[in-house]
Amino acid sequence: MLVQAFSVVGAAMILAAFALQQAGRWQPGDAPYLWANFLGSALLTGVALLESQWGFLLLESAWAAVSAWSLWRRARRR
Numbered sequence: 342m343l344v345q346a347f348s349v350v351g352a353a354m355i356l357a358a359f360a361l362q363q364a365g366r367w368q369p370g371d372a373p374y375l376w377a378n379f380l381g382s383a384l385l386t387g388v389a390l391l392e393s394q395w396g397f398l399l400l401e402s403a404w405a406a407v408s409a410w411s412l413w414r415r416a417r418r419r
Contacts, residue, residue, distance in 0.1 A: 348388045354381030355404075372415065379408035 358377035361367040367374040382404035389398035 344388055344391055347384050351381040351384030351388065354378075354384070370411070370415065372412070375408055375412045375415065379405055379412060382408060 354377045358367065358374050358381070362369060362374055369375075382401045385401040386398060386405050389395075389401050
């Protein structure tokens with residue numbers, strides 16, 4: 342049950358970031374957008390690993406890595 346809760350929270354974070362970006366409230370380079378994507382995908386990466394869902398693990402770990410890279414680049418510019 343706890344794994345499902347983490348899964349829902351992670352998915353909600355990614356979907357909320359996407360919805361806010363589509364609504365014009367967040368831009369893809371904004372820190373809140375990047376953090377929501379990173380944290381949401383990191384949660385889903387953990388769920389995928391626990392559940393041995395290899396395709397989902399690949400997707401979410403790549404999503405987390407790209408988000409982390411973007412956060413790192415953003416921090417270096419400042």
